[in-house]
Amino acid sequence: MTATRSAGPGPESQTRVEAPLKLTGAARYAADHRPDGVLHAILVGAPVAAGRLRGVDAAAALVLPGVTAVLTAADLPSFHELPPPSAVRVMPFSDDRIRYEGQPVAIVLAESVEAAEAGRAAVIVDCERETPVLIGRGRREPAMGEDEVRGDVDAALAAAAITIEQTYLQAPRHHHTMETSGTVARWDGGRLTLWDSVQASSTVIGVVSTAFGIDAADVHVVAPHTGGGFGAKGYIWPHEILAAAAARLAGRPVKLHLRRPDQFSNVGYQPWMEQTIRLGATADGVLLGLEHEVVNNTALADTHIEPATEASKSLYAVPALRLRQLVERVSLNVPTPMRAPVEGPGLWALESAMNELADAAGLDPLDVRLANFAEVSPADGRPWSANGLREAYEEGARRYGWRTRHQRARRDGPWVIGHGMATCTMGSFRFPGAGRVRLRRDGAVVEANVHDIGTGVQTVLSQIAAEELGISPDRVETRWGDTDLPATGPTYGSSTTMGTGSAVAAAARDVSKQLAELGHGDRDPLDALGRAGIDELVGEGRFELPGGAGFNADGEGTPYAIRTWGVIFTEVGVDPDFGLLRLRRAVGVYSAGRIVNPVTARAQMTGGIIWGWGKATMEESDQEPVHGRWLAKNLSNVAVPVNADIPADIDVSFTNEYDEAASLIGARGIGELGATGVDAAVAAAVHDATGIRVRDLPILPWKVLAG
Numbered sequence: 001m002t003a004t005r006s007a008g009p010g011p012e013s014q015t016r017v018e019a020p021l022k023l024t025g026a027a028r029y030a031a032d033h034r035p036d037g038v039l040h041a042i043l044v045g046a047p048v049a050a051g052r053l054r055g056v057d058a059a060a061a062l063v064l065p066g067v068t069a070v071l072t073a074a075d076l077p078s079f080h081e082l083p084p085p086s087a088v089r090v091m092p093f094s095d096d097r098i099r100y101e102g103q104p105v106a107i108v109l110a111e112s113v114e115a116a117e118a119g120r121a122a123v124i125v126d127c128e129r130e131t132p133v134l135i136g137r138g139r140r141e142p143a144m145g146e147d148e149v150r151g152d153v154d155a156a157l158a159a160a161a162i163t164i165e166q167t168y169l170q171a172p173r174h175h176h177t178m179e180t181s182g183t184v185a186r187w188d189g190g191r192l193t194l195w196d197s198v199q200a201s202s203t204v205i206g207v208v209s210t211a212f213g214i215d216a217a218d219v220h221v222v223a224p225h226t227g228g229g230f231g232a233k234g235y236i237w238p239h240e241i242l243a244a245a246a247a248r249l250a251g252r253p254v255k256l257h258l259r260r261p262d263q264f265s266n267v268g269y270q271p272w273m274e275q276t277i278r279l280g281a282t283a284d285g286v287l288l289g290l291e292h293e294v295v296n297n298t299a300l301a302d303t304h305i306e307p308a309t310e311a312s313k314s315l316y317a318v319p320a321l322r323l324r325q326l327v328e329r330v331s332l333n334v335p336t337p338m339r340a341p342v343e344g345p346g347l348w349a350l351e352s353a354m355n356e357l358a359d360a361a362g363l364d365p366l367d368v369r370l371a372n373f374a375e376v377s378p379a380d381g382r383p384w385s386a387n388g389l390r391e392a393y394e395e396g397a398r399r400y401g402w403r404t405r406h407q408r409a410r411r412d413g414p415w416v417i418g419h420g421m422a423t424c425t426m427g428s429f430r431f432p433g434a435g436r437v438r439l440r441r442d443g444a445v446v447e448a449n450v451h452d453i454g455t456g457v458q459t460v461l462s463q464i465a466a467e468e469l470g471i472s473p474d475r476v477e478t479r480w481g482d483t484d485l486p487a488t489g490p491t492y493g494s495s496t497t498m499g500t501g502s503a504v505a506a507a508a509r510d511v512s513k514q515l516a517e518l519g520h521g522d523r524d525p526l527d528a529l530g531r532a533g534i535d536e537l538v539g540e541g542r543f544e545l546p547g548g549a550g551f552n553a554d555g556e557g558t559p560y561a562i563r564t565w566g567v568i569f570t571e572v573g574v575d576p577d578f579g580l581l582r583l584r585r586a587v588g589v590y591s592a593g594r595i596v597n598p599v600t601a602r603a604q605m606t607g608g609i610i611w612g613w614g615k616a617t618m619e620e621s622d623q624e625p626v627h628g629r630w631l632a633k634n635l636s637n638v639a640v641p642v643n644a645d646i647p648a649d650i651d652v653s654f655t656n657e658y659d660e661a662a663s664l665i666g667a668r669g670i671g672e673l674g675a676t677g678v679d680a681a682v683a684a685a686v687h688d689a690t691g692i693r694v695r696d697l698p699i700l701p702w703k704v705l706a707g
């Protein structure tokens with residue numbers, strides 16, 4: 001179990017409680033666990049992206065020192081049908097079809113990782129090669145049945161003074177977590193322990209126990225520090241099940257930590273997307289109708305839908321609407337959510353089209369947003385739980401100097417300067433979950449099975465408990481990352497502070513109630529415990545959704561629609577000779593309920609903006625056009641923003657309203673919100689600087705030069 005005690009002067013300036021562990025190297029990650037007798041596993045992937053497996057020849061590998069076994073389909077059990085949130089329904093090894101390059105066809109087990117690697121290289125895989133299906137050439141099919149329709153969109157578009165119809169593309173991109181995904185599996189008789197690098201260990205149990213047909217109570221998942229997730233570790237992936245299967249066959253613990261090249265094909269990525277927007281507006285930029293069609297690539301057998309139309313459904317007051325989601329099946333592994341999913345891709349299209357509408361109407365893009373502000377939820381008319389978007393627009397424009405932007409210099413040396421903006425929004429993903437607070441004489445212990453993906457969740461939970469109990473946060477210790485702890489919602493979807501934070505607050509209130517019942521409600525709680533002669537009081541808390549729902553995206557079943565909002569303004573320099581782009585300034589203002597910890601919240605949003613700049617201008621995972629495989633197999637040619645790409649001038653602030661409908665603590669979600677809208681704002685800034693409209697992410701230099 002991972003635990004840490006918070007240190008720091010007080011809530012306002014509280015820094016991360018886990019920082020000393022990370023700085024000193026004491027933080028342990030999944031692969032740092034080395035049970036006695038552990039074997040190292042490495043996957044052998046199919047060398048072709050499409051075809052049929054004829055055979056695996058392991059003879060040369062098996063004679064190498066240290067190699068103990070090479071497992072193939074003949075050795076592995078057939079797994080029971082995997083329930084959600086398994087990322088796949090079709091497990092590798094379940095038939096002889098090769099559907100993507102890197103699909104596991106064998107597993108080498110060895111006494112050391114070096115021996116396993118040598119064994120991997122010696123295994124000969126015999127495949128019948130077929131022509132892979134490339135992105136853009138796959139079979140398209142409706143992803144959600146019927147189109148979603150509101151009003152008469154054809155009539156609205158026909159009546160509009162201004163219409164915009166454009167298609168916006170974005171490249172696939174991988175999460176590139178620093179710590180690749182990995183699992184250490186150990187069986188003790190019929191009981192399975194997994195040390196796992198995941199964002200939702202509570203959900204691992206259901207999938208793994210079903211796969212093996214064992215009792216859920218016999219699976220224990222320990223998920224210590226997690227070296228990045230961004231969605232790649234949200235669902236359950238085959239390697240977690242394969243590690244457990246290999247350990248059972250070998251009769252020894254097995255560590256299966258994905259090599260960097262294997263990470264590309266054995267967990268997900270954000271899909272390639274093609275989005276077409278048709279919108280019609282009055283001459284004043286008031287939307288009359290909107291059509292949004294989304295295509296995302298998925299795998300041949302497995303399906304991931306990226307529901308980017310959500311952005312169009314819920315952001316602006318549009319009377320007529322038609323939304324359509326399609327998937328296109330290609331010879332790649334299945335995609336998965338990636339920061340920021342759903343509205344992240346959706347706003348790239350919608351906000352780009354809104355900027356094009358502003359230009360066509362000769363209006364300031366901020367005024368076009370204000371003209372279409374939704375006073376209530378456009379999806380169903382419910383009032384907003386709390387909505388600071390107007391304040392965010394105003395404050396952001398003030399901080400940026402938006403209205404006077406073109407009075408400032410348009411050139412700086414080789415750089416031509418442009419300005420762009422976009423609205424930011426996300427749904428409010430809420431999951432039920434539990435938390436526990438143990439009040440002891442020397443302090444309190446928070447127990448909740450959240451994950452440390454770098455967001456600062458331990459710090460925030462410590463703070464919430466301290467505040468509720470009325471003790472100093474440095475007297476609170478948080479325990480996380482173990483399925484023996486109270487089950488929480490997953491650590492994704494920007495949901496953790498809202499859900500688990502509320503459960504922990506409820507648990508702390510339960511402790512306070514017990515103290516009051518003992519007649520000590522008015523004392524310092526630590527002092528009171530001593531006087532009452534009690535060593536420990538245990539409080540339990542839960543965060544529940546209406547009707548016992550397991551998930552809730554916009555306050556379904558409540559009187560209020562719940563979303564988060566914001567605005568991003570960017571100043572971009574373009575070098576017209578080389579097509580280079582520089583982010584010079586960014587101002588983001590966000591409406592996300594109460595901000596529990598300004599330090600970690602600001603870090604989340606700054607990280608989101610940087611992530612958005614990467615998506616806008618750098619990140620692209622190419623499908624190689626002949627072989628159909630991912631072109632990159634390591635990080636050496638993967639462009640992501642580094643310090644030199646990031647200006648000091650990223651200005652993040654919050655409207656900071658208390659939202660009692662969203663959660664017990666007044667908070668909504670933050671992290672992924674910061675990554676939305678940045679791409680559309682940057683594209684608008686490039687257009688403002690150069691007159692060149694790039695509708696195909698990332699905005700690489702050649703696209704600027706080609707314009």
Ligand code: MOS
Nearest residue numbers: 230231339492493
């Ligand atoms: Mo994020 S895609 O919810 O980890």
